[in-house]
Amino acid sequence: MKNGFPDKLLESRSIIKQGLYALITPEGLVNNSVPGFENCYVSILSSPRLGASFVDYIVTLYEGGHNKERGFAGDADVESFLYVVEGEVKVIAEDKEHTFTEGGYIYCPPGTKMFIENVNKGDSKVFLYKQKYKELEGQSKPWLVTGNANDIEEIEYEGTKEMRIKDLLPTDFAFDMNFHILTFDPGAGHPFIETHVQEHGAYLLSGEGVYNLDNEWVPVKKGDYIFMGPYVQQACYAVGRDKLSYVYSKDCNRDADL
Template identity: 30%
Template structure:
């Protein structure tokens, strides 16, 4: 793994470890969480997708019965000139893209947007979109997919594209700014049933209690390192690692090292708990 000199975001370079490398690392999959260390993002675990040209990806999360069930998350690498005119055949899926390296053009409903490191795009379910990688380097981004869940009196949100640099982080109360969140969506906007935020801890900052809640998480570490509490265990994490948490998995952390500890966070929000299965929207 390496960090883009321009952006500060870590992006998988692929390749394979040398034959002399130790195979023992920090990867673990438990009943309540998974840790996929940055060393696991090798060429032999990439996938291809129908409808995508000159593209490979790492699938780091997908719905699993009894574990985390609401979303998928891909780490995408699109070579210059590659992309897709039909990215996803799942009509009910909404999308979030967060760019970590490279340049591209995203078109949503006929409107074009320039993408660069730090770009964030929300694409509603049912809206046509295309993506083209441009520039001299691969376009690398996180792609989140979730079925949008209708609710009475709630309209679908509209598309938008912004950049992390345009959104000031909001400090958490009583933390003296050591813990802050960059929110791309207003938390009070009930049209959105998922949030993808960036969480930042200054060195020495912490989550000073064990968060235990219904929201599932996908956590990709963009920068820095930390000690992270997951269920009963403390694990060390660093830039390029991915953490996957099922609902109600206790979590806390301490930021360590000289750099800020920053991660991209997915969570499902703003909907009733389904009593007949996750996507049972009417009585059977």
Template identity: 35%
Template structure:
């Protein structure tokens, strides 16, 4: 399996500005050519690290999550990556090796390595190797349920999870699910979706879940709110709730992407004080 990882750098002064970046009220496409040195951000508490922030809550658009690509040079890392105690996260490694210390145990995540980090978990990261490490970090404020225990942290990998074919597709469309979709303890899923050449989503999905989709491998054509958009490995798509979406795999090999969605919560119509929901005081989920 291969996982596209941005290399940074800057284009030459003689190159054309034309690219595929687009921002609409329903979706955003950040193509891989945008992920250059000049748009990186430093993160508090991290050493020898830079990041590309792909998504963050924006009023009127997508409000449930943040997604970053984090690049750690040898010797870099963070003793306390997550500064907000109520925030859960998923780490997915695309290049190099990332050492994750979780509740006193040491785990080395190589490309395809996956860690779910529960809200309030004690964890740290480090690059103990000789090559640069890159990983996706998806963060969400965890929304507890009174009668359901919160999920525990765990470490696994893409290779350890068998893709589950969608019914009636003959394996042309499959999803690698890292948690049980019926487990109400989890309020977000970060999965890997795989389409074989010619595989399609055969209808325009229109649903309440927000999405972050990072293309790990291959290329395809996405239908986003009525527009056909070509995407390839390294591109990021960011979809607000109810954005119509469908796609087909358009290359000679598999088309795979890392997919975030918020799940398993009732729609909240009041804020915690009992008034009408509004602003950032109340989530879309209860």
């Protein structure tokens, strides 16, 4: 919920560069009335209107909040993903019930609807994603995946021990995307500025840093959301005393379209 009338000038750290990149800070988020979500604060972060090929959401489910009747995603060509930022939620998918706490996640393959319910005594917060699945001829279809990021071993990123990555989904060509968690020790950074065809939607879970976006260095911190479009230069340094960590999507395992 938002506070009342401010006691200072209106200001924002958010930056929108249509089709290139965006930094969206939590202070400017508004509630979107999305059919099926009851007793929830739903903010749509990325969408094709911004230039993304996917849709990202940050959803606060108040006590008793849910989408039990209508569900989320589920179209025949749409895949979806949920990550629990805080709290505890119950998810029903493919007629199976799962309970997830902080760090828990579920990937639903195309055609699978996700029913979400807050089972925490207080609020719960989830990061949601959906996109159209890109089928690969002769390849098996993706399957439902569940897990908790806290149970996954960190791997050094590009041989840099101060920067580590977790893969949340199988590295299998059945999947046309993956979700990762990238973690930086204080003072650590990318070994080089990346420039690539993949796009990202990233939600910062902890820490503070400065992010290179299209060769502009931008301060970022916990609770911020970053959209990075194709070929936009990108790299990060962690600053402050805490580790910087974010969960993000990446399209993969497919050739570029003509």
